Amino acid sequence: MAKATSKLATESIKLENHDPEKIKARLLAKYPPKVARKRAKQIVVNKVDRDGKVPVISSNVRTVPGLIGQRGCCYAGCKGVVLGPTRDIINITHGPIGCGYYSWLTRRNQTDPDKAANGQASDGHNFMTYCFSTDMQDEEIIFGGEKKLKQAIQEAYDNFKPKAIAVFSTCPVGLIGDDVHAVCREMKAKLGINVFGFSCEGYKGVSQSAGHHIANNGIFTHVVGLDDTITAGKYRINLLGEYNIGGDAFEIERLFERCGITLVSSYSGNSSIDAFANSHTADLNLIMCHRSINYVAEMMETKYGVPWIKVNFIGAAATAKSLRKIAQYFDEEELTAQVEAVIADELPAVTAACEEIRPRTVGKRAMLFVGGSRAHHYQELFGELGIKTLSAGYEFGHRDDYEGRRVLPDIKVDADSRNIEELEIQPDPERFHPRIDEAKRKTLEAEGLGFSDYEGMMPEMPDGSMVIDDLSQYETDELIRIFKPDLFCAGIKEKYAVQKHGIPLKQLHSYDYGGPYAGFKGAINFYKEIDRMVNSRVWEYMQAPWEASPELSATYAWE
């Protein structure tokens, strides 16, 4: 097995004989002075201290108007990312038609409505293929949209008889002052089903990230804890921040099943609202995407005593490591043995695939600018293929995602973040019970199992690599011109501009409609896909023969 990117790498990478500080200066040179000053704090040359400390990177700050970046909005983070993958809630977008339309089936969250999680009977509900909207018109903008929203909820109920309805506010809703929460309370009482709202207007916060937080708050307030049934199964866990893009969650579920680990709920890939309601009964929370879901984990620990650990199922070595962490936590011989058996059984195929492909990928160079965790996680898989990450950054990450949670106390809360509610959570008087005692926790920590901790992306990147937050179109083009990387990772908006440069772009939001890439089978899929992309013949065709040798030296065929 090829070794993944080494933890706390101290070996510095040579940026292909470029001075990273000079490149930074080049990226900034064209900007107006004010913009350059702001961006200078978001473009950082990595340097990892002996104790794992890295330079400060400005992040989760406002995008500069006109600069052209990758980010979306608060609504996209709330409705699109976190609640989108839950199949059995009718998600009504309250607003003009666009927001609901664009978030309709475009995120590839797979779900299996006919196989219920956790051995419970399935009701087969799946509303993810539908788009529900109040399609707000100008009369509602003028006179208010509450009446229409109420009627829309009624019509959703009359036509579909769902278990739950959620309402998502778009920009004008907040501006005209519709009280979606009051409408939801009223309709909840009237219909006798769970109805709850999210004030996730697009202008809130500085990116999708605000919407994640609002979604976390809403699920925690309105759903978590509604069902105290302790379902069957040993080693009961929740998987948080895994959205089942391209079937990633299915592959992870497969591994859990093989190991004998019971998945109580998933936030929120392949999820159901019933599982959320019950999720506080689990004994451990695993966090995949720290950015989008750490709030639920924190709140669940405070209120119910469920601890959380950071995992990563992207990359074969990372997957094995994450499974071992779970076994380490539960500390039972049976589980440890089973986890080792599964790893031993699964790894040979991965190793064989990697060994076969690696000679064709080793030494290639990648750049990753995506999301709030994927730019970090996917460096694992690239490391396994011998691909160097020259530069990386998040679209909507915060400092803790870059530098690690150790910097949390130092993060200044600005006006944009202050507008996002922080819930005051207290231990539940009856239901709080710490899953492990303090002594055990200390022991496990001493053995290297980090609770409530995420070390961040930068400590795992080599010195000298460039870390860039909220990358702009201009910086993208410049980086490509300077480095001509072999592969660029971003999203759909960036894909074709990068490919016009003759550089393949792997979408790490939608996976270019492939996947799964998580777990062991996913690693194999990813190796094959990257092999296909970086070795595709198409990149040889860009120049016509007459452009390569324009001189007129042809001879007649009969000469």
Place this chain on the structure above:
Amino acid sequence: MLLRHTPTEIKERSALTVNPAKTCQPIGAMYAALGVHGCLPHSHGSQGCYAYHRSALTRHFKEPVVAATSAFTEGASVFGGQANLVQAIDNIFTVYNPEVIAVHTTCLSETIGDDVPQIVAKAKADGKVPEGKYVFHANTPSYVGSHVTGFANMTKAMVEYFAEANGLKSKTINLIPGYVEPADMAEIRRLATVMGITTIMFPDTAKVLNGPLTGKYKMFPEGGVTINELQKCGSSAGTVALGRIASMPAARALDAKCKVPCQILDLPIGLTATDAFVDTLRQTAGVSVPDAINLERGQLVDTISDWHQYLYGKRVAIVGDPDQVLALTRFLVGLDMRPVHIITGSPSGKKYEKSLRDAVARVPDAVNIRVPGDMLLFHQWLKNNPVDLIIGNTYAKYIAKDEDIPLVRYGFPIYDRMGHSYFSTMGYRGALRLMEKILDAILDRKDRDADDITMELVM
């Protein structure tokens, strides 16, 4: 089942739209603006808007779709977006240097009442708009109309901002192609060019959203109508506008502003609509129709006669944008097919609805028409009265799969198949392609369903 909860029983809904057959104005404005050469569309709203529009257009065209945003935060939403837009204009010209910025509004900036011309004037006064560069705008509130309205408004803004009458009428004919594919725009222009007519077409996304891969990325590709052409269109001999909903506002505005007479036609989808287009061009420009076009027309008529037996009497459900739906319905009725369920999501007016009803007057079946309607109702109609063929965008594939009905993808968006941006469905040649697609769908199904005894080699 993909749409497993769709009830067969139809209950009237007044507040809830389910599976919309339209989206919001700004995306249409963005698409239209991309048809201006050297233009950077700019979304005056929160950054989710432009992210969604760019994503949707990119999924459809598989091409770079570059646009900028004012990136409203909560503060800007309270205090107004002036500072954001002025800063954006400064940054755009400094960093990306387009010829022109096309600002469109969003539900956010419309609700708070931002005055874009006033903000742009401020940017100019502050020296943020370099000499020889332009900023123009359209109001495109997302809570009025649809993406087609947004396209129409941005196209109209091109006229309002740039068209000038110099007092002399040129022989040039203006073409306003409507919310159609880059390939359609190229085909519409080709027909006029073959007839020896000099044209100004706006917008024109050909070579912008179907550009080549050369290894050199150009943020502002070769295609698009130039500002100079837009200025000159006010002196053209006439305007032919295709599609009442998408193109009429611009054509009328040009007539009012510069006294350029306009003719509003159906989109040239199918034989008779193309006949009307060609004949109008002939009369407006005072030219005769060359043999090359007569040949194309004759080939289409020949093909209709060759394949009529497989089209005759087939029941079709159509969902799409209003101009396309109307022209397509007329074409199918002309092929003796039977459009029986017809929906457009865009509010298009009583007159439009009447045209649609007139178009199906001689269809013997009961015909369902809803303007505006959504795809849940469309699906329910299909469940109650099945059809032989569905014509609609990519979202219709969920219905087609569930109900096991052949689908021809047509319109916007098409996220899952190639071809639409390269092969036109307009004009006589486009009609051939459209027939090929329809016949392939029908005959593939016939082959699939044929048993071993009745399988036909020749059709």
